[in-house]
Amino acid sequence: MDKMPGWADAVLVPLISLLLAAILSALVIIGIGEDPVAAFKLMVDGALMRSSGWGYTLYYATNFIFTGLAVAVAFHARLFNIGGEGQAMIGGLGVALACLYIPWPNWYVALAGATVSAAIFGALWALIPAYLQAKRGSHIVITTIMFNFIAAALLNYVLVNLLRPQGAMDPATARFPEATQLPTFQDMFSTAETAMFRGAPANVTFFLAIAMCFVVWLLIWRTKLGYEIRAFGHSESAAKYAGISPVKITIVAMLISGGLAGMMALNTTMGEAERLVMNATEGAGFIGIAVALMGRSHPLGVLLAALLFGFLYQGGAELALWTNIPRELIVVIQALVILFTGALDNMVRMPLEKLFLASRRKA
Amino acid sequence: MTLMTKLYGAAAALAMTAGAAVAEPALIFDLGGKFDKSFNEAAFNGAVRWAEETGESFREIELQSEAQREQALRRFAENGNNPIVMTGFAFGNVLSEVAPDYPDTKFAIIDMVVDSPNVRSVVFNEHEGSYLVGMMAAMASESGTVGFIGGMDIPLIRKFACGYAQGVKAVNPDATVVSNMTGTTPAAWNDPVKGSELTKAQISQGADVVYAAAGGTGVGVLQTAADENILSIGVDSNQNYLHPGQVLTSMMKRVDNAVYDAMKAGTDLETGINVMGIANGGIGYALDEHNESLVSAEMKAAVDEASAKIASGELAVHDYMSDDSCPALSF
Structure with a gap:
């Protein structure tokens, strides 16, 4: 087989990509007259050296795990779900409706109920593009991205006209009742003497995200449905020949994907804001694509990539707080990492592959 | 986390802001960004005027996401920035949660009333x-x-x-x-x-x-x-x-004056509702x-x-x- 060893594919390629992105970012920072070493140190200190920094890193990572898994599941069926953003928005609507209109007795029952509601809302939002792809051949990339805009407009309408409390200026719902508020890391890990994760938004949904990593792994590699999804992804004609229905797999894979994306809203809506605000998704649906690409659509890879992006987000916030690096440049740095790890993946992989093959031939 | 790493983190943060006064004020802009030729920019101009007159410096941040509202408030408060000024009614919800956690820090919010003993709520008679x-x-x-x-x-x-x-x-x-x-x-x-x-x-x-x-x-x-x-x-x-x-x-609408006044008052900032109208x-x-x-x-x-x-x-x-x-x- 003309392949490089698995460890090189899974570890070396992302590492080199990251290094390239880091070098370019450093040049950008030097270009505006700041010190890249100090900036990097500040990011590490702010994101990883304090427990509240970890609280933010893990909070962002939770979002990216959900959306990354969503994209990864669709990838296995060779479907490119760009609609994570919209599915998460509608998932947020599901969370808000469940939290506001059902009198939950306590948070864990509420979490279970809201999870189901978020997943159903997210999945239903993915259903129409999935149906159009499966039955009518409308390209899923086009339809899912269009549905992001429709979701934003729908959410806008619902928040402004239906769910906004009387007299409030923010386009947001009322605060969720006490019983639905999820325990944060601060509640869980602080002792009487030391406050851990003070004020950080990381909450119990992080563990739900970890659990979903395991569930997705089980689904893709240990179930008949997962096998069918992968077979369909490798070759549609072969899958058809084996008696796998393309319509069913397309729709089921997209429903699972949409459900996972919808569950992301649990973290931002129920865990952090405790009300539904307009831009609750904060672009996590799109970051999920980069996370899935970088994680090679494997749940473990998605988890690690999500942690990296969580670090970048939190580190970026620290940069904005304590340096004069403008926020636009912080976005540039984040974009460089996405560019190198996601879009330009092959730029590193191909030469590396050649290098490995050449060394093997010599041996 | 041990005390040492906390100290280390704090020392690093201090090193980055070397030379800063102990009670450096902070200004948080809303998602609109500071150069909007209008509201946020007026706030920025007020802060710059204060900095030029006193020769001191202030911290500022333009937010990127909703989650950063609380984060920016808490980080500035923990860093000892005082007073912390923010522009826009959208901070109301977050500030009413954060302010009681930092009783020694003064906050000023523009265009919204937040009822807390350490908050100055600046509203205008537009x-x-x-x-x-x-x-x-x-x-x-x-x-x-x-x-x-x-x-x-x-x-x-x-x-x-x-x-x-x-x-x-x-x-x-x-x-x-x-x-x-x-x-x-x-x-x-x-x-x-x-x-x-x-x-x-x-x-x-x-x-x-x-x-x-x-x-x-x-x-x-x-x-x-x-x-x-x-x-x-x-x-x-x-x-x-x-x-x-x-x-x-x-x-x-003299948002610049409101920011200037808040920064000038410094840690002695008078809290409560501050109505800015034609009279003043x-x-x-x-x-x-x-x-x-x-x-x-x-x-x-x-x-x-x-x-x-x-x-x-x-x-x-x-x-x-x-x-x-x-x-x-x-x-």
Whole structure:
């Protein structure tokens, strides 16, 4: 087989990509007259050296795990779900409706109920593009991205006209009742003497995200449905020949994907804001694509990539707080990492592959 | 986490801000960004004025996401920044949660009331200033129809519109006020193209003076008004210079003064509700070399008289937000 060893594919390629992105970012920072070493140190200190920094890193990572898994599941069926953003928005609507209109007795029952509601809302939002792809051949990339805009407009309408409390200026719902508020890391890990994760938004949904990593792994590699999804992804004609229905797999894979994306809203809506605000998704649906690409659509890879992006987000916030690096440049740095790890993946992989093959031939 | 790593983190943060005064004030801009030619920029200018006068420095951040609201507040408070000033009503919810956790830090919020012992809530009597520019609009109008273009449709902007309509009707009870809002989401603060279209629509309805209370959207309103040769009225900052001779005046909401005052007071910042109106110079209209040819002596006399009456309490302008209704304009 003309392949490089698995460890090189899974570890070396992302590492080199990251290094390239880091070098370019450093040049950008030097270009505006700041010190890249100090900036990097500040990011590490702010994101990883304090427990509240970890609280933010893990909070962002939770979002990216959900959306990354969503994209990864669709990838296995060779479907490119760009609609994570919209599915998460509608998932947020599901969370808000469940939290506001059902009198939950306590948070864990509420979490279970809201999870189901978020997943159903997210999945239903993915259903129409999935149906159009499966039955009518409308390209899923086009339809899912269009549905992001429709979701934003729908959410806008619902928040402004239906769910906004009387007299409030923010386009947001009322605060969720006490019983639905999820325990944060601060509640869980602080002792009487030391406050851990003070004020950080990381909450119990992080563990739900970890659990979903395991569930997705089980689904893709240990179930008949997962096998069918992968077979369909490798070759549609072969899958058809084996008696796998393309319509069913397309729709089921997209429903699972949409459900996972919808569950992301649990973290931002129920865990952090405790009300539904307009831009609750904060672009996590799109970051999920980069996370899935970088994680090679494997749940473990998605988890690690999500942690990296969580670090970048939190580190970026620290940069904005304590340096004069403008926020636009912080976005540039984040974009460089996405560019190198996601879009330009092959730029590193191909030469590396050649290098490995050449060394093997010599041996 | 051990005490050592905490100390290390704190030391690193201090090293980055080396030379900073202990109680350096901080300013947090809303998602609109600091260079919006209007509200946030006025806040920035106030902070810069303070820094230039005192030779001291301040921290600032432009937010990127909702989650950063709380984070920025807490990090600045933990870092010892004091006072912490923030622009915009959207901070209200978060601040009411964060403020009690840092009783030794003073906060100042603009355009919102947060009830906490260490918070100064700065609110403006925008209806008073809008009343004055409404009078000027009615006197300058030849068609008897004037326009209002708001940003996001929230009670705060209706307060502008209502004060404006009252001013117009005070001068000319038969005048027509055409009112439009740009949108219902925060995106409406920064949509100059739509602002321009609304202006054209109002011109076709006969308006020959338009008042824009719409943040960055107003730039499009003023531009189109200048292109179509009608008069416009700016908001928040003095925008007369944008189109000299074509901007009738600007309703000045001295956000810069509010920020300047808060930073100048420093840790002794007086908390509670701080109402900025005509009486204390927080609200006014702009008169400079760019619009003096447009403002007649008669106009100025009438407006100054009304201004004095409002300041003394003799004339009360109805505040839309007091009862969510407006006697002079229906929405």
